[in-house]
Structures are given as structure tokens and as C-alpha cells.
Amino acid sequence: MKKAYQVVISVIVIFILSASIYATNSFSNNKEQVKRAVENHLYNIRHYKQKAIKKIEVHYAMFGFHAIVIFHDEKDVAYTYMYKSENKRVYQHSFNKLNGDAISSIMAKHSEEKES
Numbered sequence: 001m002k003k004a005y006q007v008v009i010s011v012i013v014i015f016i017l018s019a020s021i022y023a024t025n026s027f028s029n030n031k032e033q034v035k036r037a038v039e040n041h042l043y044n045i046r047h048y049k050q051k052a053i054k055k056i057e058v059h060y061a062m063f064g065f066h067a068i069v070i071f072h073d074e075k076d077v078a079y080t081y082m083y084k085s086e087n088k089r090v091y092q093h094s095f096n097k098l099n100g101d102a103i104s105s106i107m108a109k110h111s112e113e114k115e116s
Contacts, residue, residue, distance in 0.1 A: 030065060031058045031060070031065060033083075034058050034065040034066075034067060034083045035056060035058045035067065037083050037088065037090050038056055038058075038067040038069065038081050038083065038090050039056065040090070041081065041090035042056075042069065046112070048071075051072070052071055052072055052073070053069060053070075053071060053072070054070040054071060054072045054075060055069075055070050056068070056069050064082075064083070064085070065083060066080050066081065066082050066083070066093065067080070067081045067083070068080055068081075069081060069110075070098075071109070071110055073109065074108075074109050074110065076097055076098050076099070077095055077096070077097055077098070077103060077108060077109075077110075078095065078096055078097075078098055079092060079094075079095045079108075079110055079111075080092070080093045080094045080095065080096075081093060091112070092111070092112040095108045095110075095111060
């Protein structure tokens with residue numbers, strides 16, 4: 001009877017570890033997919049040069065991943081890009097000053113038209 005419990009406990013532990021590894025890898029893959037999609041959007045569709053982008057950070061939020069993009073010529077503005085996995089499209093969701101203040105689309109050098 002003792003051996004049966006050990007086997008059951010071992011199977012449960014292996015299952016939990018496997019599920020954790022799978023979830024971690026899936027999360028990382030999705031994060032990388034979003035980063036690549038945003039880079040493709042910026043470099044190949046919007047035709048920015050790599051040196052124009054200061055950084056791209058991908059974050060997870062309640063409704064999926066989003067990327068924060070900072071441009072070298074506008075270091076105080078954060079542009080948020082969303083990725084729609086169902087149609088594999090990237091769109092600019094919003095932009096704000098890094099201190100949280102709002103900024104108008106006229107003042108934002110890299111603002112894109114809202115997707116309908």
C-alpha cells in the first residue's frame with residue numbers, strides 16, 4: 001500500500017512539473033511572438049530603422065501581451081502596441097508620456113491612425 005502512494009505522489013509531482021514547464025515555455029514563446037510581430041510592424045511596415053527604436057518591452061496584461069516602444073527621438077513618450085493573435089496584426093493602442101501625462105496625437109511624432 002505504501003508503494004502505491006509513492007507511485008501516485010510521484011506521478012502527481014511529475015505531472016505538475018511538466019505542466020509548469022509547458023506553461024512557462026508557452027508564456028515565453030507568446031512573449032517572443034509578440035515582440036517579433038511588433039518589430040516586423042515597425043521595421044517592415046512602418047519602415048523605421050533599428051537605430052530609431054530605443055527599446056521594445058513586452059508585458060503581459062489581463063487581455064494578453066502588449067509592447068511598450070520608446071523611440072530615440074522621443075525618449076519621454078511610451079507607445080503601446082497590441083497584437084491580435086486571431087489575425088496576427090499589430091496596431092498602436094495608445095501613447096503617453098512616461099510620467100503618465102497625456103499627449104495629443106499632434107504632439108506625438110510616431111502616432112498611427114487608430115485601427116477600426
